[in-house]
Amino acid sequence: MHEKFIPVANPKLRFVEKKNEFLKVAESVIESGMYILGNEVSSFEKEFAEYIGVKYCVGVANGTDALAIALKGLGVKDGDEVITVSHSAVATVAAIEMTGAVPVLADIEPDTRCIDPEKIIKLISSKTKVIIPVHIYGQPARIKEIIAIARSNGLKVLEDCAQAHGAKVDNKMVGSFGDAAAFSFYPTKNLGAIGDGGAVVTNSFDVFENVLALRQYGWHQRYVSDLPGVNSRLDELQAAFLRIKLKDLDKDNSRRNEIAEKYSLVMHKLDLEPPKKIPSTYHVYHLYVIESEKRDTLAKYLNSKGIGTALHYPLPIHLQPAYKGRIRGGQSLHKTELLYTRILSLPMYPELSDAQVSTVIDSIKGWN
Ligand SMILES: Cc1ncc(COP(=O)(O)O)c(C=O)c1O
Secondary structure, three states: OOOOOEOOOOOHHHHHHOHHHHHHHHHHHHHHOOOEOOHHHHHHHHHHHHHHOOOEEEEEOOHHHHHHHHHHHOOOOOOOEEEEEOOOOOHHHHHHHHOOOEEEEEOEOOOOOOEOHHHHHHHOOOOEEEEOOEOHHHOOOOHHHHHHHHHHOOOEEEEEOOOOOOOEEOOEEOOOOOOEEEEEOOOOOOOOOOOOOEEEEEOOHHHHHHHHHHOEOOEEEOOEEOOOOOEOOOEHHHHHHHHHHHOOHHHHHHHHHHHHHHHHHHHHHHOOEOOOOOOOEEOOOOOEEEEOOOHHHHHHHHHHOOEOOEOOOOOOHHHOOOOOOOOEOOOOOHHHHHHOOOEEEEOOOOOOOHHHHHHHHHHHHOOO
């Protein structure tokens, strides 16, 4: 590997930088003797709900479970349809199928790269119960239009915020618009743990109560299973680490924006398409994804210069072997199918130094 290789993401840096602080809280968890659903989880839930601007937060084991448990909490049953996108992590569709519901796929719009509200309308059937917009890469979907469509059709909205901690529309956090929202704390996320973690947030007391029970064997009361639940608890240690990192999230997101601004300045000159600026939205650049017909040669070139690149994702969900040919809507995802051949993710994390950002920019300038 290149001596000064710049990866696409580097979660280790923060944990090393604040190692003493993390070790201190780990020690306090050890000393507390409370290892499951203790003070760290409940404090994190309170702090994260406050951060997003919602009433309730329930910590769970990962983002996939957060989506599945939230769907169940919203009342989704076997055979119900859930409309979402193919341009996402496979987890979005996997979570729908975990609940026994049926995923239906809508195309994206090229500007936000998120679900196209117009396409949702055409897919609504008598079985549709929920819409899951994914705020992909940290760019908010057109959430207000989506909520309006849901309301006029008696549907619920579950926001997939796994890539969008702190993103905003009209200065309001994503995750606070829908009936519920799911977050992932996978280590590379804008708010990432030292392992797996996830959360469901909601303003609805009923959804909160359901989700709270579902994450732990369907218990409202210890040893009494009112619902067929699962074990999907946020870990006490991970909650303690996340509380430390939550304090830096806004600062981290503004550093991501600063880096994105610098990257975007050079792209136009080189016929590379940077992420579009969408008015009234705050993008948190979980990923900085450009588009180019020549992305494969660009990737090769950047890798030879010691700069990491990645594809998010190499294949949309409806073309993955497990899903190919069997998901409704999968036949007419033309924009999704064009986008995945053009995307390329560049290094993006708050700890990137100005010098590293310049190295990336200078290398891109030297291409061709
Ligand atoms: C958009 C999206 N949804 C859901 C998930 C699932 O999260 P997790 O990996 O924590 O299960 C991820 C993360 O990979 C994601 O990026």
